[in-house]
Amino acid sequence: MATYVPMTPEETRARLLYRDGLMLVxxxxxxxAVHRGPKGGASLEDDFDALRFGLPRxxxxxxRLDRETAGCLVLGRHHKALERLGLLFKQGKIGKTYWAVVAGEPAAESGAIDLPLGRLDDTRGWWMKVDPEGQPALTLWRVRGRGLWREAAVAWLELEPKTGRTHQLRVHCAAMGWAILGDPVYGARADVPLQLLARKIVVPISKSGAPVEVEAPVPPHMREALAACGWAPDGVADPAPAAPDL
Structure with a gap:
């Protein structure tokens, strides 16, 4: 695994999607990795000094987002903001939408995955598995496109985790028989980068104003597979029918 080289302040600020007095996206x-692991090493936190914008800290x-996942990452700008955001995440009030490209073809156009998750074993760190005795985990999904990529059937999914379990989307998709491409632990086609994007986040940070809605752009390493499923850079292509209410 390559060592992460911190970005320049200009590169860091260029990746800023949203900024207000309480939070950044x-x-x-x-x-x-978003933070240093137990063994230390470089992480995205090394770039945060460029995001102070006049504040003392x-x-x-x-x-958190997994190391290989791209997209919307929420930062609190000070202690009170972090407390507010932490409570919103804990209460499940922050909306999260992910895009994934999976191997295979889901039989339906939309659905819900309601499978509890637990630790795989004590030797595998944060690796998870479907476990009837584990914590409840719920993911809503719908197909946004289907296609062939590198001579194999793939599908473009929109995923909405209603709980925040470790590796939830990766384990849930694998359990359904359509693993996320590029997932070396639970998935398929480990020879490509992980095809998982934290596409959108909706944060009701204000008690009186409208929620903050932020979308991340599609990263270069996902464009080819998504295009094979009908995605277009201008956002026009979306061949899937509207999903029914779940």
Whole structure:
């Protein structure tokens, strides 16, 4: 695994998707851990000094994304903001939408995956599995496109996790028989980058105003597979029918 090289302040600020007095939303690049692990090493936190914008301290993570996942990452700008954001995440009030390209073809156009998750075993760190005795985990999904990519059937899914379990989307998709491409642990086609994007986040940070809605752009490493499923850079193509209410 390549060592992460911190971005320049200009590169870091160029990835900023949203900014107000309480929070920032950063377009996280794939392939970098959001925080230092137990063994140390470089992480995205090394870039946060460029995001102070006059405040005395760096912003801090309000939640986590996996190393290989790209897209919307929420940061709190100060202690009170982090407390507010932490409570919203804990209460499930923050809307999260992911895009994934999966191997195979879901039989339906939409559905819900309601499978509890638990630790795989004590030797595998954060690896997870479907476990009847585990924590409840719910993911809503719909197909946004289908196609062939590198001579194999693939599908473009929109995923909405209603709980925040570790590796939830990756384990749920694999359990349904259509694993996320590029997932070396649970998935298929480990020879490509993980095809998972934190596409949109909706944060009701204000008690009186409208929720903040932020979308991340499609990263270069996902464009080819998504295009094979009907995605277009201008956003016009969306061949899937509207999903029914779940």
């Amino acid at each position: 950063l377009d996280k690049p794939a392939g970098v 760096n912003p801090a993570l309000a939640h």
